[in-house]
Amino acid sequence: MMKAVETDLLVIGGGATGAGVAWDAASRGLQVVLADRGDLATGTTGRFHGLLHSGARYAVKDPRSARECAAENRILRAVAADCIEDTGGLFVSTPADDAAYADGFVAACQQAGVAATEVPVTEVLRAEPHLCPGITRAFAVPDATIDAWKTVWACARAAAAHGAAILPYQEVVRLMVEGDAVCGAVLRHARSGEEITVRARYVVNAAGAWAGRVARLAGCDVAVVAGKGVMVAMNHRLVNAVVNRCAMPGDGDILVPVRTVSVIGTTDARVEDPDRVQASADEVRAMLAAGESFIPGFTQHRALRVWAGVRPLFAATSPTSAETRDLSRGHTVIDHAAREGVGRFITIAGGKFTTFRLMAEETVDAVCADLGVRAECRTAAETLPDSEERHYYWIGARQAQAEARPVDDPLVCECELVSRQDLLVAAARRPGLDLDDLRRALRLGMGPCQGGFCMARATGLLHEAGHLDRAAANAALRDFVEERWRGIQALAWGDQLRQMRLDAWILLGVLDLEHLPE
Amino acid sequence: MTPGRLALTAVGDSLDRCIKCTVCESACPVAAVTSLFPGPKTVGPQAERFRQSQGSSPDRSVDYCSGCGVCTRVCPHGVRIAEINARARARWRGRTGVSLRDHLLARPVLTGRLGRPVAPVFNWALGQRPLRVAAERLLGVHRAAPLPRVVGRTFRYRVSRRRPPRSPDRVVYFHGCSVDYFEPWVGQMTVAILEHNGFAVDIPRQGCCGLPLQSTGLFEPARRSVRRLARSLSPAGTDGLPIIASSTSCGLMVKREAEEILGVEDARLRDVSRRTYDLFEFLAGLHRAGRLRTDFTPVPLTVAYYAPCQQRGQGIGEPAMDVLGLVPGLRILELDRSCCGIAGTYGLKREKYAIAMAVGRPLFDDIAAARPDLVACDSETCRWQIGRATGLPTVHPLELLYRAYGGAEPGSAAAGPGGQ
Numbered sequence: 001m002m003k004a005v006e007t008d009l010l011v012i013g014g015g016a017t018g019a020g021v022a023w024d025a026a027s028r029g030l031q032v033v034l035a036d037r038g039d040l041a042t043g044t045t046g047r048f049h050g051l052l053h054s055g056a057r058y059a060v061k062d063p064r065s066a067r068e069c070a071a072e073n074r075i076l077r078a079v080a081a082d083c084i085e086d087t088g089g090l091f092v093s094t095p096a097d098d099a100a101y102a103d104g105f106v107a108a109c110q111q112a113g114v115a116a117t118e119v120p121v122t123e124v125l126r127a128e129p130h131l132c133p134g135i136t137r138a139f140a141v142p143d144a145t146i147d148a149w150k151t152v153w154a155c156a157r158a159a160a161a162h163g164a165a166i167l168p169y170q171e172v173v174r175l176m177v178e179g180d181a182v183c184g185a186v187l188r189h190a191r192s193g194e195e196i197t198v199r200a201r202y203v204v205n206a207a208g209a210w211a212g213r214v215a216r217l218a219g220c221d222v223a224v225v226a227g228k229g230v231m232v233a234m235n236h237r238l239v240n241a242v243v244n245r246c247a248m249p250g251d252g253d254i255l256v257p258v259r260t261v262s263v264i265g266t267t268d269a270r271v272e273d274p275d276r277v278q279a280s281a282d283e284v285r286a287m288l289a290a291g292e293s294f295i296p297g298f299t300q301h302r303a304l305r306v307w308a309g310v311r312p313l314f315a316a317t318s319p320t321s322a323e324t325r326d327l328s329r330g331h332t333v334i335d336h337a338a339r340e341g342v343g344r345f346i347t348i349a350g351g352k353f354t355t356f357r358l359m360a361e362e363t364v365d366a367v368c369a370d371l372g373v374r375a376e377c378r379t380a381a382e383t384l385p386d387s388e389e390r391h392y393y394w395i396g397a398r399q400a401q402a403e404a405r406p407v408d409d410p411l412v413c414e415c416e417l418v419s420r421q422d423l424l425v426a427a428a429r430r431p432g433l434d435l436d437d438l439r440r441a442l443r444l445g446m447g448p449c450q451g452g453f454c455m456a457r458a459t460g461l462l463h464e465a466g467h468l469d470r471a472a473a474n475a476a477l478r479d480f481v482e483e484r485w486r487g488i489q490a491l492a493w494g495d496q497l498r499q500m501r502l503d504a505w506i507l508l509g510v511l512d513l514e515h516l517p518e
Numbered sequence: 519m520t521p522g523r524l525a526l527t528a529v530g531d532s533l534d535r536c537i538k539c540t541v542c543e544s545a546c547p548v549a550a551v552t553s554l555f556p557g558p559k560t561v562g563p564q565a566e567r568f569r570q571s572q573g574s575s576p577d578r579s580v581d582y583c584s585g586c587g588v589c590t591r592v593c594p595h596g597v598r599i600a601e602i603n604a605r606a607r608a609r610w611r612g613r614t615g616v617s618l619r620d621h622l623l624a625r626p627v628l629t630g631r632l633g634r635p636v637a638p639v640f641n642w643a644l645g646q647r648p649l650r651v652a653a654e655r656l657l658g659v660h661r662a663a664p665l666p667r668v669v670g671r672t673f674r675y676r677v678s679r680r681r682p683p684r685s686p687d688r689v690v691y692f693h694g695c696s697v698d699y700f701e702p703w704v705g706q707m708t709v710a711i712l713e714h715n716g717f718a719v720d721i722p723r724q725g726c727c728g729l730p731l732q733s734t735g736l737f738e739p740a741r742r743s744v745r746r747l748a749r750s751l752s753p754a755g756t757d758g759l760p761i762i763a764s765s766t767s768c769g770l771m772v773k774r775e776a777e778e779i780l781g782v783e784d785a786r787l788r789d790v791s792r793r794t795y796d797l798f799e800f801l802a803g804l805h806r807a808g809r810l811r812t813d814f815t816p817v818p819l820t821v822a823y824y825a826p827c828q829q830r831g832q833g834i835g836e837p838a839m840d841v842l843g844l845v846p847g848l849r850i851l852e853l854d855r856s857c858c859g860i861a862g863t864y865g866l867k868r869e870k871y872a873i874a875m876a877v878g879r880p881l882f883d884d885i886a887a888a889r890p891d892l893v894a895c896d897s898e899t900c901r902w903q904i905g906r907a908t909g910l911p912t913v914h915p916l917e918l919l920y921r922a923y924g925g926a927e928p929g930s931a932a933a934g935p936g937g938q
C-alpha cells in the first residue's frame with residue numbers, strides 16, 4: 001500500500017521560487033508540502049551568479065524588471081539579511097564602453113527608482129586595486145550578493161515553522177488529475193525508489209527550467225526554454241564590490257565577489273535539455289577574456305572552477321487573457337484552468353532569484369483567490385530565520401569564528417574553514433545527507449583545492465560517527481571527487497592544474513581511491 | 519603618496535599559487551612550539567581569502583607570526599606568505615591600535631637618543647631585576663628579554679674625526695641605528711675592513727630604515743622612514759656606488775621588504791635597493807674578483823656560526839661562511855636551524871617571550887652541544903638573543919675577520935647583553 005499524504009498545497013521544485021511559494025503559502029496558513037527531486041537549491045538556484053540585483057542592470061533595457069528588483073532588493077535586505085553580503089555594486093565605463101551609455105544609464109536608474117551615484121574614479125581605484133585604471137566613470141548602486149543555499153533553506157525552515165513538510169529527494173513522477181483539476185502527485189524517492197502519493201487541493205509547478213516537463217505530466221504545454229549561462233569562479237576576491245560594465249548587458253560583463261571567490265559571468269545560449277549542460281573550454285576562455293576588459297591581467301589569475309546554470313525562460317505559445325505574462329516582466333504566473341482547462345494547477349515560470357519573493361507572492365495570491373482563502377501576503381514583513389537581527393554576513397565572519405574556535409576542534413576543510421564540529425553538527429541535523437549536501441550546507445570542498453584535502457577527512461569522520469557505512473563512505477568519496485574534478489577539467493592549467501596534480505597524488509596515489517573496496 | 523597598486527596586488531595575489539602543500543607549516547618555527555599561531559598557510563594564503571583589501575581583519579592569531587620569513591623561503595610555489603602575513607598583521611594592529619610599548623620598540627633611534635646621555639644609568643637599570651619587573655608590568659617588555667645597552671659615544675661621533683683615506687674605489691656605508699647607538703664597534707670594524715681593502719667609505723647621515731615600524735604594523739611612518747633613508751643613502755656625488763649594510767635586517771628592508779611589504783614604489787629607493795649589499799656579500803664578491811686581501815693572521819678559535827633569517831631572506835647564500843673559511847686556524851661549525859626566536863622585537867614582548875625562547879631552544883641546544891669559544895651571527899637582535907640564552911659571547915662575523923686582519927680580540931668590545 002503506497003504511503004499517502006494530504007495537504008492543501010503541493011509545491012513542485014525546491015529552488016528559490018518553490019521555497020518562496022512554500023514560505024509564503026505556509027505563512028498565510030495553508031498546509032504545504034514542498035518536494036524537489038534533489039536536495040533543495042540544486043537546480044538553477046544553486047548554480048546562479050550570486051547577485052542580488054539593485055535593478056541597475058535592467059534600468060535601460062527593461063525598466064519594469066529594474067523597478068521590481070529595486071523593490072525586492074530593499075525587502076530582502078530587511079527580511080533575509082543573514083543571507084546577504086552588502087558588497088555594494090559598481091557600474092564602470094571602461095575605455096571600450098560607449099561613454100554616452102552612462103548618461104542614459106543614470107537617467108534610467110533615476111526613473112526606475114534605483115539609487116545610482118557617481119563616484120570619483122580615483123576613489124574607486126583606491127577601493128578596487130585590481131580594477132582597470134583606465135575607467136572613465138563609475139557609479140555606485142545597491143547591488144549585493146546573496147547566498148542561494150542559505151536563502152532557500154531559510155525559506156524552507158520558515159515554511160516548516162508554519163507547519164510545512166519539506167521533502168528533498170522526492171521527484172514528482174506523476175500528476176493526478178480528477179475531472180478537470182489536478183488533485184495531487186506521486187513522488188518517488190531519488191535514492192530508495194519508494195513512492196508516496198500526495199493528495200493536494202492545489203499544485204504549484206515551480207520546476208524552473210524543468211517546468212515544461214512537469215506541466216506535461218498534467219497534459220499541459222508550457223514552453224520553457226532553457227538558456228544556458230556559464231560562470232567561472234576565480235580563486236579569490238579580485239573585487240570587493242559587484243562590478244558591472246556600464247554598457248548594454250552582454251556576456252561576461254559582471255564580476256561578483258561571492259564569499260571567498262569572485263565569479264565572472266555570464267552567457268546566454270539556448271539548450272535543449274536542461275539536464276545536460278556543460279561548459280566548454282572555449283566558453284571558459286571567452287569568460288576570462290571578457291574579464292580582461294575590466295580587470296587587467298584577469299586571464300593570469302587562478303581560475304578555480306567553471307559551471308553552468310539554465311535560465312527558465314518562458315516563451316508563450318498561445319497567450320490568453322488569463323496569463324499575467326508581460327515579456328518585460330521576466331516572470332509569468334500561468335493558470336492552467338484558464339489556459340487548458342486543467343484546474344487547481346499553476347505554473348510559475350521565468351524570473352530571477354532577486355524577485356523570487358514577489359513571484360511567490362503573486363503565485364500564492366492566485367492560489368488563495370482560487371481556493372477562496374482570504375489571507376494577505378506576509379513575506380515582505382516576516383524576517384527569515386537567523387535574519388531577525390538584520391545583520392548582513394561579511395567575508396571575515398568565518399575567519400572570526402575560526403579564531404575563536406578551541407584547538408581541539410581542528411579544521412576539516414581548510415579553504416572554507418569548516419571544522420570537525422561544524423561537519424558533525426550539520427551531519428547530525430539532517431541524517432542521510434550525502435557529501436554534496438554537506439558541501440552546500442557548509443561550503444565544504446568548495447575552495448582552491450576543490451576537496452583534495454578535506455573530502456577524505458570528512459568521509460572518515462562521517463564514517464566514524466556512524467553516518468556512512470564503509471561501502472557508502474567509499475562510494476561517496478569517489479562520487480564527490482569525480483564531480484569536483486568535472487568542474488575543473490575545462491580550466492586545468494597553471495595553478496589549478498598543479499592543484500589537481502597534488503590532489504590526484506593524494507587521492508589516487510596515496511589513498512588509492514580507484515581501488516577502494518566496494 | 520599611496521602605496522603602489524601593482525606591488526601591493528602582486529604580493530597579495532601570490533596566494534593564488536598556494537596548493538596547500540603544507541611545506542610552510544612544517545617549516546614554521548613558531549607554529550611548532552605554540553598553538554596560539556595556527557601556521558603560515560592558515561593565517562597567510564588561506565586567511566587572506568577572508569580578508570577584504572580594505573578595512574580590518576578579525577584574525578588576532580596572525581599577530582603571533584614572528585615575521586622570520588621562513589615560510590616564504592621554503593614555499594616551492596612562490597607564495598609570498600610572510601609578506602601577506604606582515605600586511606595582515608598591520609591591518610590587525612590597525613584595528614586594535616598600537617600600544618605604548620610597541621611604539622617604543624618600533625623607534626630604536628628614540629630609545630638610543632633618550633638613553634645615550636644617561637647611558638650608565640640606563641644600562642644599570644637594564645640589569646636591575648626589580649626595575650625590569652616594573653617595566654614588564656608597565657610596558658609589557660619581558661623582564662628577561664635581551665635588551666641592548668646604549669653607548670655613551672655614538673658610532674657617528676666616534677668616526678666624526680676620522681681622516682678617511684683617499685681612494686678611487688668608494689662605497690657608501692649603511693650602518694643603521696643599532697651600530698650608531700648600541701654597537702658602534704661593529705661599524706668601526708666595518709669601516710676598517712673596507713678601508714683595509716682599499717675603499718674610501720662615505721658615511722652619510724642616516725636615520726632608521728623603518729623596519730621596526732613595519733613589523734609593528736605602523737606602515738605609514740615606516741614608508742616615510744625608508745623613503746627618507748633612500749635619500750640619505752644617495753647623497754650627491756655617490757651615484758652608482760655600492761651601499762654596504764652591516765645589519766642584515768636593515769639590509770633586507772631596503773632590498774626587498776620596503777617594496778614587497780610596504781608597497782613603496784619609489785625610483786630613488788629602487789636605485790638604492792639595487793646597489794645595496796650585505797657586508798659579507800660584498801666581501802665574498804671581492805674575493806671572487808680576486809680583490810679581497812687575505813693577509814690574515816691565524817685565529818685559533820672554534821666558532822659556531824648561525825645565519826640569521828633576515829640574511830637568508832636576502833637570497834645570497836652564506837657569504838660569511840665563505841669569507842671566514844679563508845681565515846687560517848678558525849674552526850667554524852655551521853648551525854643549521856631556522857630561527858633563534860627573537861625576530862626583531864617579537865621575543866622582547868611579554869606575551870611572546872616564552873614562544874621566542876621555545877623557538878630558539880633547538881638552536882641554543884645545538885650551540886651548547888658544540889661548546890664553541892664564540893658564537894657568530896650577522897644580525898644584531900639575534901646576537902642579543904643568542905648571547906642572552908646561551909651565556910656565550912656572540913659576535914658579528916666581521917669581528918672575526920677584523921681580528922684576522924690583525925685587529926683586537928673579538929668579543930672583547932662586544933660583550934653585548936649576552937656577555938653579562
Ligand SMILES: Cc1cc2nc3c(=O)[nH]c(=O)nc-3n(C[C@H](O)[C@H](O)[C@H](O)COP(=O)(O)OP(=O)(O)OC[C@H]3O[C@@H](n4cnc5c(N)ncnc54)[C@H](O)[C@@H]3O)c2cc1C
Pocket residue numbers: 012013014015016017018035036037038039040041042043044045046047048049050051052053170171172173206207208209210214227228229230231265266267308309310311312350351352353354355
Ligand atoms: C547563469 C545564470 C545566472 C544567474 N544569475 C542571477 C543573478 O545573479 N541574480 C538573480 O537574481 N538571478 C540570476 N539568475 C536567475 C535565477 O538563478 C533563476 O531565475 C532562479 O534561480 C530560478 O529559480 P527557480 O526556483 O525558479 O528554479 P530552480 O532553481 O531551477 O528550481 C527548480 C527545481 O525544480 C526541481 N525539479 C525539476 N523537476 C522536478 C520534478 N519532476 N519533481 C520535483 N522537483 C523537480 C529541480 O530539481 C529544481 O531544484 C541566473 C540564472 C542563470 C542561468
